[in-house]
Amino acid sequence: MAMVLAVAACSDPTQDDTSGSGDDGASSGSEDTVLNAYLYQPPAAVFSPMAPASGPDQVVMNLIFDSLLGVDPDYDLYPRLAADLPEISEDGLTITYKIKEGLTWSDGEPFTSQDVLFTYNLMTNPDTGSPGASKFADVQGAAEVAAGTAETVSGFSAPDDTTFVMTLTKPNIGIVALTGNTMIVPEHILADIPAADMDTTEFFTQSPNVGLGPYIFQEYKTDQHVHLVKNPSFREGEVEIDEIYLRPVTSDVATAQLGTGEMDLVQISPADLETVEAMDGIEVGSGPGAGYIRTSVNEKKPYLQDVRLRQAMLYAVDRQQLIDEALGGHAQPVNTSFMNDALPDDLETYDYDPDRARELLAEMNWDPNQVIELSWIPGQRDRDTAATILESQLNEVGIKLQLKQVQPGELTDLMNNQSYDMTLYGGGNYATDPWAVYPINSCATWFPNGGNLSYWCNEEFDQLMLEANATVDEAARYDLYQQAARIENAEVPMIYLYNPDTIWAYTDDIKGFVPNGDFTNPFWNVQEWSLEG
Amino acid sequence: MSDLRPSLDTPEVAAAEEVVATETTAAVRSQRRSPLGMAARRFRRNKIAVGGGVFLLLILLLAVFAPLIAQQSPTAVDLGAIRRAPSGEHWLGTDASGRDVFARLVYAARVSLLVGIFAALLAVLLGTVVGAVAGLFGGWLDTVLMRTADMMLSFPSIVILIVLAGILGPSIPILIVSIAITTWPTTARLVRGVTLAVREREYLHAARVAGASRGWMLRKHIVPAAMGQIVVVGTISVAGAILAEAVLSFLGLGVQPPQASWGNMLNDAQSLTVIQSMPWLWLPPGLAIAATVLAVNFVGDGLRDAVDPRQSGRS
Numbered sequence: 001m002a003m004v005l006a007v008a009a010c011s012d013p014t015q016d017d018t019s020g021s022g023d024d025g026a027s028s029g030s031e032d033t034v035l036n037a038y039l040y041q042p043p044a045a046v047f048s049p050m051a052p053a054s055g056p057d058q059v060v061m062n063l064i065f066d067s068l069l070g071v072d073p074d075y076d077l078y079p080r081l082a083a084d085l086p087e088i089s090e091d092g093l094t095i096t097y098k099i100k101e102g103l104t105w106s107d108g109e110p111f112t113s114q115d116v117l118f119t120y121n122l123m124t125n126p127d128t129g130s131p132g133a134s135k136f137a138d139v140q141g142a143a144e145v146a147a148g149t150a151e152t153v154s155g156f157s158a159p160d161d162t163t164f165v166m167t168l169t170k171p172n173i174g175i176v177a178l179t180g181n182t183m184i185v186p187e188h189i190l191a192d193i194p195a196a197d198m199d200t201t202e203f204f205t206q207s208p209n210v211g212l213g214p215y216i217f218q219e220y221k222t223d224q225h226v227h228l229v230k231n232p233s234f235r236e237g238e239v240e241i242d243e244i245y246l247r248p249v250t251s252d253v254a255t256a257q258l259g260t261g262e263m264d265l266v267q268i269s270p271a272d273l274e275t276v277e278a279m280d281g282i283e284v285g286s287g288p289g290a291g292y293i294r295t296s297v298n299e300k301k302p303y304l305q306d307v308r309l310r311q312a313m314l315y316a317v318d319r320q321q322l323i324d325e326a327l328g329g330h331a332q333p334v335n336t337s338f339m340n341d342a343l344p345d346d347l348e349t350y351d352y353d354p355d356r357a358r359e360l361l362a363e364m365n366w367d368p369n370q371v372i373e374l375s376w377i378p379g380q381r382d383r384d385t386a387a388t389i390l391e392s393q394l395n396e397v398g399i400k401l402q403l404k405q406v407q408p409g410e411l412t413d414l415m416n417n418q419s420y421d422m423t424l425y426g427g428g429n430y431a432t433d434p435w436a437v438y439p440i441n442s443c444a445t446w447f448p449n450g451g452n453l454s455y456w457c458n459e460e461f462d463q464l465m466l467e468a469n470a471t472v473d474e475a476a477r478y479d480l481y482q483q484a485a486r487i488e489n490a491e492v493p494m495i496y497l498y499n500p501d502t503i504w505a506y507t508d509d510i511k512g513f514v515p516n517g518d519f520t521n522p523f524w525n526v527q528e529w530s531l532e533g
Numbered sequence: 534m535s536d537l538r539p540s541l542d543t544p545e546v547a548a549a550e551e552v553v554a555t556e557t558t559a560a561v562r563s564q565r566r567s568p569l570g571m572a573a574r575r576f577r578r579n580k581i582a583v584g585g586g587v588f589l590l591l592i593l594l595l596a597v598f599a600p601l602i603a604q605q606s607p608t609a610v611d612l613g614a615i616r617r618a619p620s621g622e623h624w625l626g627t628d629a630s631g632r633d634v635f636a637r638l639v640y641a642a643r644v645s646l647l648v649g650i651f652a653a654l655l656a657v658l659l660g661t662v663v664g665a666v667a668g669l670f671g672g673w674l675d676t677v678l679m680r681t682a683d684m685m686l687s688f689p690s691i692v693i694l695i696v697l698a699g700i701l702g703p704s705i706p707i708l709i710v711s712i713a714i715t716t717w718p719t720t721a722r723l724v725r726g727v728t729l730a731v732r733e734r735e736y737l738h739a740a741r742v743a744g745a746s747r748g749w750m751l752r753k754h755i756v757p758a759a760m761g762q763i764v765v766v767g768t769i770s771v772a773g774a775i776l777a778e779a780v781l782s783f784l785g786l787g788v789q790p791p792q793a794s795w796g797n798m799l800n801d802a803q804s805l806t807v808i809q810s811m812p813w814l815w816l817p818p819g820l821a822i823a824a825t826v827l828a829v830n831f832v833g834d835g836l837r838d839a840v841d842p843r844q845s846g847r848s
Contacts, residue, residue: 250803251804252803252804252805253803255804255805256803256805256808259805269804271616271629271804271806272804272805272806274806275805275806275809275810276805318612321612321613322612324612325612325613325615325631326612326615326629326630378785381629381804384790384801385629385630387790388610388629388630388632388790388791389610389612389630391608391790391791392608392609392610392630392632392791393610395608396609403789403790403791404789405703405785405789405790
């Protein structure tokens with residue numbers, strides 16, 4: 001259904017009043033500048049930091065809300081609402097944020113550390129449905145809130161209007177990277193809403209129109225566009241571009257619209273790179289991804305529990321060819337979630353070996369009649385191709401994989417019911433701090449308590465992760481992370497596919513664009529953009 | 534689908550009576566003068582219709598003998614040969630996953646014909662029963678059935694199809710059923726018209742007086758009387774159903790990957806790069822849909838002219 005409407009969106013009447021597309025060049029200077037950008041999937045339309053992670057919703061939230069810290073294209077942390085990176089005490093137990101002074105919400109109310117306190121309390125409270133609650137497990141008093149014996153977390157405090165302090169029960173190096181980018185929500189709007197109603201409250205599902213971000217939410221027309229206008233009280237002053245329309249269409253449609261001037265900013269498929277580069281007035285830029293495309297394997301299903309099945313899947317799929325041919329080399333192979341310094345160089349690479357896959361399947365007495373369903377949201381050419389290839393190559397070694405295209409809402413249902421076999425998705429940032437791997441892999445962070453969609457559980461892995469994250473010495477910490485990576489690599493909680501470069505194509509009317517490898521945050525420096533035309 | 538509605542409306546009742554007249558004399562099977570023989574002769578004289586028929590036969594053979602004709606599997610990916618141009622090995626090139634386009638085209642013919650033929654059969658069956666029952670029984674039953682049919686006709690069928698596919702999930706049986714659901718009223722109205730006309734004829738009065746049951750009259754007189762036209766509508770419905778399948782598959786609501794259908798082959802070929810520089814990915818399925826639908830329509834027109842010569846030239 002969404003796809004149909006997305007196609008219909010090509011002739012969206014709202015496209016008529018765009019002056020930013022440059023074709024009607026002589027438009028007067030007083031007219032609003034409008035940027036039309038591609039949204040890679042329709043949002044689930046719960047624009048809340050407490051909602052289950054959803055990439056397209058994140059794109060929107062990155063524009064309408066703001067966070068203490070951000071991540072730049074080099075995957076380094078930098079201060080946004082915070083005046084600087086937080087100060088961490090020598091024992092690693094106290095983290096102190098100083099907040100920029102004199103900021104106001106888009107409705108004119110002053111922004112203070114009370115809002116941060118309010119937001120972080122919500123994030124820790126499992127009643128709000130927050131899958132991020134587990135990230136705060138080491139904060140003093142978080143356990144009491146999780147158990148329901150306390151209302152607020154004793155380890156969060158706001159001693160004055162510009163200071164926010166987190167007190168931990170044990171050192172947790174990764175917590176800054178993992179929680180610093182939490183979107184801050186307005187206390188003066190949400191204070192009276194019970195925690196349990198937070199995920200359905202109108203503010204998050206209909207009109208999140210008070211925020212600290214560069215833009216203010218106007219409306220979401222289901223499957224057509226998200227409309228945003230600039231926020232006059234943004235912390236860095238008003239941005240240049242007056243309005244943004246985010247349009248959920250397929251990557252094919254978006255690329256074609258880039259050529260016709262209906263779209264100004266699009267994430268393109270590597271397969272289209274040559275065509276787009278040949279277009280007049282279109283620039284292309286890319287950044288390395290920090291997450292990766294994978295499929296979870298739901299280990300709650302008895303037939304998906306054997307590690308040999310998952311290893312066989314990796315051997316059965318020619319991932320290197322997939323990267324070289326289908327993705328034109330614009331991706332990196334992945335064999336573990338860990339990156340950079342946390343990535344050991346002696347990992348099993350699971351090179352294409354269908355015979356080895358068949359051996360493993362024979363060894364475990366795999367039932368070739370057992371059907372496995374792979375669910376994913378279609379519309380992105382690369383992922384669709386990857387799904388097709390998985391289907392074909394797994395069937396070749398005797399794993400009956402069936403493809404099932406689903407809509408975002410349907411996928412959420414599948415996840416909530418834990419009824420999927422495998423889901424294909426991508427994203428995440430595992431480059432800034434390896435601790436980010438914990439929420440997607442640990443026993444304590446099974447969905448919906450965290451992002452572990454495979455329901456994999458390995459106590460030794462968890463132990464190493466926890467120990468690493470509590471180790472202040474950097475060399476020792478990364479050594480522990482590498483040990484964890486070896487376990488993950490051997491146990492294959494997910495079918496690693498590839499880490500794609502994020503390729504952006506945009507009209508050369510946009511000035512100041514810096515390509516970000518995180519495809520949920522193309523607008524990270526939107527305050528530096530301008531749109532001519 | 535909709536373009537044939539006006540010509541199948543009640544004005545055809547007169548024509549139907551004509552058919553009835555010829556059908557009833559068919560008992561005397563004179564070799565030269567049988568109505569069936571005459572119709573066949575008229576059909577054979579229509580070169581376009583015969584051409585369409587031959588083309589359809591070819592497509593049917595392709596579909597039936599797909600595994601013999603296509604040397605490659607339609608679903609086997611070859612990562613070493615992605616988006617290759619047509620060559621000796623791949624007659625119509627390969628797609629984005631390195632699958633042989635020719636094999637997919639041939640196998641897709643199976644899906645198109647399967648959906649087309651069965652959806653039309655189901656629609657015609659449903660329509661005939663509803664139309665005959667409405668015409669024969671009359672009264673409130675007639676009103677209810679025919680108003681339901683009118684209601685179905687007044688909805689844009691594509692919207693119904695999309696909603697049904699959305700709710701029930703996309704699959705071939707659902708595709709067939711939902712297409713049938715949106716096309717049966719055409720047949721129903723036609724058959725009802727014929728029934729109303731035949732009902733008042735002397736031989737049916739005679740049958741009724743002799744104590745014939747309604748079911749018997751339906752089987753022995755009414756359906757045979759309407760058969761000629763049912764075949765025509767049925768044939769043209771096949772074209773509509775093939776198109777509907779292609780549309781839904783193109784939108785991702787029809788035949789699901791990796792199974793090939795002409796519609797979802799076009800869906801896979803939407804990328805700008807493909808449209809600009811890889812015509813082998815979209816030209817063959819596009820032409821296949823157009824040619825098949827055209828051929829079915831030619832045959833349908835030919836049949837109509839053959840069954841009812843007075844109609845010729847009017848469509």
